[in-house]
Amino acid sequence: MAENKTITLNMGPQHPATHGVLRVELELEGETVVKVRPIVGYLHTGIEKTMESKLYYKAIPETDRMDYLAPMSNNLGYCLAVEKLMEIEVPEKVKWARVCLAELTRLNSHLVWLGTHALDLGALSPVLYTFRDREMIVDIYEACGGQRMMTSYIRIGGLSHDLPLDFDKKVRHLLKVFPEKIKEYETLLTENQIFINRTRNVAVISAEDAINWSLTGPMLRGSGVKHDLRKANPYSGYENFDFEIPVGENGDAYDRYKLRMEEMRQSLRIARQAIDGMPEGPYRAHVPGVVLPPKEDVLHKMESMIFHFKIITEGFKAPCGSVYQAIESPKGEIGFYIVGDGTNRPRRIRVRPPSFVNIACLPALCEGRMVSDVVCAIGSVDIVLGEVDR
Amino acid sequence: MDFEQEIREFINSRFGEDVIAEDNFRNQLSFIVKPAAVYEICQDLLENDRLDVKLLADIAMVDWLDHEEEKKGRFELVYNLYSLKHKGRFFLKTRLPADKPEIKSLTPLWNGANWLEREAFDMMGIIFTGHPDLTKILTPDDLEGHPLRRDFPLTWEQPKFSWNKDDPPEVIK
Amino acid sequence: MGLEEKIPDSIILTTLDKMVNWAHKRSMWPMTFGLACCAIEMMSASMPNFDLARFGMEVFRPSPRQADLMIVSGRVSRKMAPVVKTLYEQMPNPKWVIAMGACASCGGVFNNYAIVQGVDKIIPVDVYVPGCPPRPEQLINGIMKLFEKVEKSSLKDKHEEWGR
Numbered sequence: 197m198a199e200n201k202t203i204t205l206n207m208g209p210q211h212p213a214t215h216g217v218l219r220v221e222l223e224l225e226g227e228t229v230v231k232v233r234p235i236v237g238y239l240h241t242g243i244e245k246t247m248e249s250k251l252y253y254k255a256i257p258e259t260d261r262m263d264y265l266a267p268m269s270n271n272l273g274y275c276l277a278v279e280k281l282m283e284i285e286v287p288e289k290v291k292w293a294r295v296c297l298a299e300l301t302r303l304n305s306h307l308v309w310l311g312t313h314a315l316d317l318g319a320l321s322p323v324l325y326t327f328r329d330r331e332m333i334v335d336i337y338e339a340c341g342g343q344r345m346m347t348s349y350i351r352i353g354g355l356s357h358d359l360p361l362d363f364d365k366k367v368r369h370l371l372k373v374f375p376e377k378i379k380e381y382e383t384l385l386t387e388n389q390i391f392i393n394r395t396r397n398v399a400v401i402s403a404e405d406a407i408n409w410s411l412t413g414p415m416l417r418g419s420g421v422k423h424d425l426r427k428a429n430p431y432s433g434y435e436n437f438d439f440e441i442p443v444g445e446n447g448d449a450y451d452r453y454k455l456r457m458e459e460m461r462q463s464l465r466i467a468r469q470a471i472d473g474m475p476e477g478p479y480r481a482h483v484p485g486v487v488l489p490p491k492e493d494v495l496h497k498m499e500s501m502i503f504h505f506k507i508i509t510e511g512f513k514a515p516c517g518s519v520y521q522a523i524e525s526p527k528g529e530i531g532f533y534i535v536g537d538g539t540n541r542p543r544r545i546r547v548r549p550p551s552f553v554n555i556a557c558l559p560a561l562c563e564g565r566m567v568s569d570v571v572c573a574i575g576s577v578d579i580v581l582g583e584v585d586r
Numbered sequence: 587m588d589f590e591q592e593i594r595e596f597i598n599s600r601f602g603e604d605v606i607a608e609d610n611f612r613n614q615l616s617f618i619v620k621p622a623a624v625y626e627i628c629q630d631l632l633e634n635d636r637l638d639v640k641l642l643a644d645i646a647m648v649d650w651l652d653h654e655e656e657k658k659g660r661f662e663l664v665y666n667l668y669s670l671k672h673k674g675r676f677f678l679k680t681r682l683p684a685d686k687p688e689i690k691s692l693t694p695l696w697n698g699a700n701w702l703e704r705e706a707f708d709m710m711g712i713i714f715t716g717h718p719d720l721t722k723i724l725t726p727d728d729l730e731g732h733p734l735r736r737d738f739p740l741t742w743e744q745p746k747f748s749w750n751k752d753d754p755p756e757v758i759k
Numbered sequence: 760m761g762l763e764e765k766i767p768d769s770i771i772l773t774t775l776d777k778m779v780n781w782a783h784k785r786s787m788w789p790m791t792f793g794l795a796c797c798a799i800e801m802m803s804a805s806m807p808n809f810d811l812a813r814f815g816m817e818v819f820r821p822s823p824r825q826a827d828l829m830i831v832s833g834r835v836s837r838k839m840a841p842v843v844k845t846l847y848e849q850m851p852n853p854k855w856v857i858a859m860g861a862c863a864s865c866g867g868v869f870n871n872y873a874i875v876q877g878v879d880k881i882i883p884v885d886v887y888v889p890g891c892p893p894r895p896e897q898l899i900n901g902i903m904k905l906f907e908k909v910e911k912s913s914l915k916d917k918h919e920e921w922g923r
Contacts, residue, residue, distance in 0.1 A: 210792060217839060237726070548644040742871065
């Protein structure tokens with residue numbers, strides 16, 4: 197009897213279809229995959245250790261660079277966790293502005309996912325459409341924070357500046373124009389027979405397995421589990437908004453694609469409610485000693501200047517205890533576990549990375565299937581290597 | 587009964603002597619238990635369908651070196667457990683001593699614990715007995731030591747200007 | 760139209776240097792080497808809004824054997840450093856490197872145990888583009904500076920870094 201020999205193929209860190217520097221070791225028998233072993237760590241930056249040596253305020257720009265496709269979500273999660281630790285209540289306008297920006301961030305991330313996933317499977321046009329439309333959202337980011345991607349706009353106790361004067365006009369223009377664009381992407385892909393053949397019954401995971409592998413986000417909802425942190429444990433005023441949570445049936449890549457397209461529509465719905473009902477008010481909480489006072493006060497009042505100076509140089513002392521705040525980022529559940537130890541620097545900031553936990557289930561998605569399905573599986577999990585490796 | 591009371595009753599009735607303390611900082615329920623009891627508590631929780639605590643969200647680790655909390659044990663492991671039906675979350679915390687940071691691995695119960703424990707081993711040096719593949723995952727293969735420990739230096743390198751071109755890199759915390 | 764009107768009898772007089780440099784700079788093919796956040800701005804630069812294809816960079820080649828330009832976009836960690844060196848050595852001559860972003864130029868925001876402080880510790884760099892991340896227009900400015908450098912180079916130059 198001939199013995200079955202397998203070859204080991206290395207899908208290296210530099211590869212056009214792995215989104216970043218992911219290395220996958222495949223053991224193949226012909227075209228069938230016998231064993232899959234993802235190797236990560238090629239972008240390890242030591243962000244958690246760097247954040248331990250900084251004040252709470254100065255660690256905000258580090259959070260931008262983890263999931264670089266949804267930077268405002270990371271900022272939001274970190275600031276909510278610190279506000280929980282220090283027991284700060286933010287004004288209503290801040291909550292609504294944060295919700296609006298978080299939903300635009302979800303759109304941003306899903307657009308890049310759609311473009312690159314379709315590019316991996318061979319559809320060369322959708323990526324041009326999605327990146328062109330992403331420029332509208334990035335334009336709004338630039339008006340708010342001055343930067344196209346790493347804005348650090350959401351700060352502890354509020355926002356870094358007031359919302360720009362043309363924020364309302366820009367967001368309404370986007371809301372008017374976008375539903376047509378989503379229809380455009382759907383005409384290209386949803387009924388396309390080649391796309392359906394490449395994604396139906398590929399990278400399937402059942403609901404029980406998904407919970408066992410600790411998956412969250414669209415990976416879990418694609419298998420039929422209706423769980424979304426915005427409805428289950430609402431944060432930052434999400435309980436006031438009216439939206440639905442799309443759920444898939446089979447847990448394959450096609451269901452996850454349809455789920456994310458529907459999530460884009462629901463994000464537009466939430467953003468419309470946020471911009472229609474945006475209250476007036478201050479853009480930062482008034483907690484002297486902890487939250488930086490607004491710049492107009494700093495230039496005119498003495499106490500504000502003293503507090504500003506003290507907070508920038510020394511920071512505030514956190515109580516001895518630990519908090520965990522999780523939000524629903526476009527990739528899954530991102531959680532910040534902050535341990536304060538009585539001094540002005542955190543003892544430990546642990547980030548619960550959704551992409552790290554999601555990519556660990558790649559063996560369950562790919563083993564026993566064809567080699568070309570590995571590319572589809574990696575794209576459908578929607579990972580960002582900056583978050584996997586931190 | 588609401589979820590918090592149910593969990594309290596469950597853990598205190600079955601594992602009363604293993605629970606060292608109970609905490610409710612900022613409305614987050616957490617139990618500080620002995621290291622040997624963590625595996626049994628998780629096994630019983632998985633079998634209990636009414637509580638439905640099936641999602642292991644995270645395994646976090648803290649190093650309490652040079653702080654007065656170090657007296658209770660240098661390393662702290664925090665297991666973050668979530669119930670999908672009741673939408674409630676609670677934490678199981680344990681303390682491990684500095685000279686022998688070992689605890690039984692949770693991989694037979696949850697597949698998702700595999701990579702989370704590998705990261706805890708790589709970054710802080712906590713050994714999980716019974717883990718199928720406890721190797722480095724994030725740091726390069728030639729880096730010795732465990733970066734997230736407090737005594738590992740941050741290795742800050744002085745940028746090279748024209749006046750200090752030939753100095754070796756500085757190492758500070 | 761264009762060039763044919765200015766050339767009587769299809770004869771041009773020029774130096775070999777100028778012709779070779781013109782060919783090099785008008786169709787330089789970059790390699791897909793996006794590491795981190797700067798990669799997204801590099802992808803945006805090749806998309807319809809800030810088109811890179813009008814500079815001749817029509818295709819981004821995944822294989823290093825078929826590329827001339829390596830745009831190191833993103834932070835280079837210590838685990839990735841030998842991979843960058845291997846890829847650089849696999850590229851055929853002539854080759855150029857642009858260090859895009861603050862992390863590739865000098866370590867950037869991250870000054871710690873895990874990041875190589877500047878990719879020029881491993882491979883020789885021609886143009887540094889600062890920013891975190893740099894706007895696509897800044898990247899295009901860097902590419903134009905590289906074109907100026909290519910115009911001034913000559914076939915007589917000794918390039919030790921290429922192994923000549």
